[in-house]
Amino acid sequence: MPATASDPAGRVRIRWSARLRLTLLYGTLFFVSGACLLAVTYILVVQSPASKGTMITTTNASRHTETQEITAEISYVADRERRQAQRTLLTRSGIALGVMTGLSGGLGWLVAGRVLRPVRVMTDRARRISAHNLHERLAMPGPADDELKNLGDTFDELLARLDIAFDAQRRFVANASHELRTPLTLQRTVIEVALSTPAADVKTLRAVCERALAIGEDQERLIEALLTLASSQSGVFRTEPLDLADIATGVLDDLTPTRPDNVTLETSLAPAPTEGSIPLLERLVTNLLGNAQRYTPDGGWIRVTTDTHGGTPTVRVVNSGPVIPREAIESLYQPFQRLGHRSAHADGHGLGLSIVAAIADAHHARIATTQGPQGGLDITIAFPQDETRERGKDRKTGAP
Known part of the structure; x- marks a missing residue:
């Protein structure tokens, strides 16, 4: 590999790839385990009875001095041969260990390449995927537990x-x-x-x-x-204590001049304290009521409720009107989705409920939408309790 501009001239820079690191790991593990096995084998050979020395005995007492000399000579030769055999065993075992370490490194290189082949395939396929072909998939083969x-x-x-x-x-x-x-x-x-x-x-x-x-x-x-x-989809960065009943009261006061006289408005605003962005929650309630007004026919009714159920503050808006198919309810929260049947005083761009969904998601609130008892929609937004809200903030800010 040629030297880079940051390297001295002629210096080869090693690319520490995962394959190379795995190969070195395999080779090192084999060398260490082989060296330990060699050391244990050598110690056992050295400590064996066959390596303790040769004992020579004689029964001829008349030539005692000559016999001692012969015995010493034989013991010396035997000890020298034993030490030579031990050195030969140690040398040949070391050579064998080196050869096998090299072979294990080569096999480790092949095995690491085979193991990492799916990673290379995923990398190549991922490089080819862009915003224009996001429909493509890696589609990796293999068992489910791989x-x-x-x-x-x-x-x-x-x-x-x-x-x-x-x-x-x-x-x-x-x-x-x-x-x-x-x-x-x-x-x-x-x-x-x-x-x-x-x-x-x-x-x-x-x-x-x-x-x-x-x-x-x-x-x-x-x-x-x-x-x-x-702004709702980007999240809420500053919250303050508020009451959903106060929010709904202020929105109802602002909408009273524009409310049709032939639509009945029923309210039940019990205290529902929570935390959030007051401007965004005002927009949420405004859009809920505006959506109800657009789709409530002449002579219909709108019911607005705020309450706390089991420590969970909620705001609920129910209106009468045409029956909405259950399968069409979810699509109403998509931008620019409108129903074909509106009241005579309907307007808008199909963004009302999508903004409601974005604001509710920014406040970690849950939306439950069902068919109304007399057509229309029954929308309930449940805001998280204090401990749930804190966990949501921690997840959003990355706190432990």
Whole structure:
């Protein structure tokens, strides 16, 4: 491998890959275990009775001196041969240990490459996946309990979630562009029609200006809704103690002038203390009531309730109206989703309940939505209790 700019000239930089580290680990483990086995074997050989020395006895007492000399000579030769055999055993065992360590390193390199092959495959496939082909998957083969297959399956699940998120983002951008383009096109058409009329008088131009202002206000409401949705999805960074009953009371007071006279409003606002962002929760209750007003027909009713059940503060909005299929309820919380049947005084852009869902998620609240007793929707938002809220904050900030 050529030297890099940060290395001295001619110096080869070793790439400490996982395969190399595993190979060194295998070789080191084999060398240590082989050296321990060699040491134990050598000690056993040295301590064996056959290596303790040769005992020579004689029964000829008349030549005692000569016999002692012969015995000493034989013992010396035997001890020398024994030591030589021990050195030979130690040398040959060391050579064998070195050769086997080298072979184990080579085998370790092959085994590590085979074990890490799925990782290389996952890496190559992951490099080829981008925002344009998130539908592709690693699809790692192997048994269900294999750790590398579990890693690949986990990555595939992550890709599936990213694919869904990217697709939802693309739909959101397309819908938002359409919603923003529609009033601009209408505003431009109204002005162009007025300018192309030669006999346009002050009254006509004034009506056109009023119409253009109304369209501009509609655009402002849409942009404000989009900004609220974006800020809600980014989370709540500053909370304060509040009461859902006070929030609902303030929102009801603001909506009273715009509430249709032929829709009955029932309230039951018991104290429901919690913590959160007051502006966002005001928007949440406003959107709940606004959605109920849009889809409540003439002669219908809206019921608003705040209470605490088992220490859990809740806000509930129920309205009468057309029966909504159960399978369509979940889609109502997606941006720009509208029902086909609205009341005569309905307006909006299909962002109300999606903003409600984003604000509730930012406050770690649970939304329960069912069909109303007389059509319409029954929406209950349960905010977490104190200890649950603290755990949610810890998870969000990364605290232990």
